[in-house]
Amino acid sequence: MIKFVGVSKKYKNEIIAVSNINFTIDNGEFVFLVGPSGAGKSTILKLLLREEIPTTGSIFVDKKDITKLKRRDVPYLRRNIGVVFQDFKLLPNKTVYENIAFALQIVEAEPKYIRRRVPMVLSLVGLSDRANSYPQQLSGGEQQRVSIARAIVNEPSILVADEPTGNLDPDTSWEIVKLLSEINKRGTTVIMSTHAKDIVDSMKKRVIALERGNIVRDEMRGAYGYEA
Numbered sequence: 001m002i003k004f005v006g007v008s009k010k011y012k013n014e015i016i017a018v019s020n021i022n023f024t025i026d027n028g029e030f031v032f033l034v035g036p037s038g039a040g041k042s043t044i045l046k047l048l049l050r051e052e053i054p055t056t057g058s059i060f061v062d063k064k065d066i067t068k069l070k071r072r073d074v075p076y077l078r079r080n081i082g083v084v085f086q087d088f089k090l091l092p093n094k095t096v097y098e099n100i101a102f103a104l105q106i107v108e109a110e111p112k113y114i115r116r117r118v119p120m121v122l123s124l125v126g127l128s129d130r131a132n133s134y135p136q137q138l139s140g141g142e143q144q145r146v147s148i149a150r151a152i153v154n155e156p157s158i159l160v161a162d163e164p165t166g167n168l169d170p171d172t173s174w175e176i177v178k179l180l181s182e183i184n185k186r187g188t189t190v191i192m193s194t195h196a197k198d199i200v201d202s203m204k205k206r207v208i209a210l211e212r213g214n215i216v217r218d219e220m221r222g223a224y225g226y227e228a
């Protein structure tokens with residue numbers, strides 16, 4: 001469970017990025033975060049990942065107020081939240097297999113487990129035949145699949161996707177969203193910020209809409225609601 005209670009964030013330049021944000025996301029939900037550029041979407045995701053700390057308010061992840069986490073406990077939070085970015089952020093000098101294995105090596109997983117687990121997630125994202133390729137040898141959609149595999153290899157309970165289809169064409173975007181939807185159906189909570197109007201309108205999932213740092217809509221089976 002994720003719960004924002006009265007969360008505001010004022011950056012050093014005095015810009016109030018989000019103000020008095022309140023919402024609860026239950027385990028297993030699929031949520032779209034929408035709104036114009038500058039509305040506060042990335043700030044909310046950064047607050048959830050503890051890359052930023054709110055100016056006021058509390059943020060609970062599984063009943064724990066993450067705004068009060070000690071520095072040494074932050075890695076445990078991050079282990080429980082997989083992240084996917086618009087620009088993939090894969091390591092260019094590692095193969096697909098190595099990019100995914102690296103996420104397990106960082107948390108000191110057993111080599112035996114790594115050898116079993118990496119092929120499993122590669123198969124889940126449909127890239128078993130690309131294990132030995134380098135990121136530059138892959139299409140954008142394939143690179144995003146690798147980054148999704150890397151994000152879920154540690155079995156996080158939450159997957160955050162920050163405009164994951166922003167660099168992809170419409171058909172490829174759909175494939176990525178279907179993959180995220182499949183991962184969600186297996187039990188992972190998914191939060192995706194996006195400008196992809198058609199996708200949001202067709203999926204009929206929960207939509208939290210932001211404008212100028214405020215939640216202006218929070219609807220189950222919602223729509224994008226802005227001009228694309």
Ligand code: ADP
Pocket residue numbers: 011012013015016017018035036037038039040041042043044
């Ligand atoms: P979105 O992701 O919806 O485009 P952001 O959360 O990135 O919105 O930005 C919300 C507001 O906060 C904007 O006015 C933006 O310029 C400002 N902002 C974002 N990050 C920073 C930062 N690190 N320092 C100062 N202002 C920031």
Ligand code: ADP
Pocket residue numbers: 171174177178181202203
């Ligand atoms: P499910 O969630 O049942 O697996 P999908 O994720 O395949 O369904 O699709 C969810 C919604 O998106 C459906 O309404 C489907 O018609 C629509 N959709 C799927 N793929 C496309 C596409 N390439 N273009 C337009 N709409 C699509």
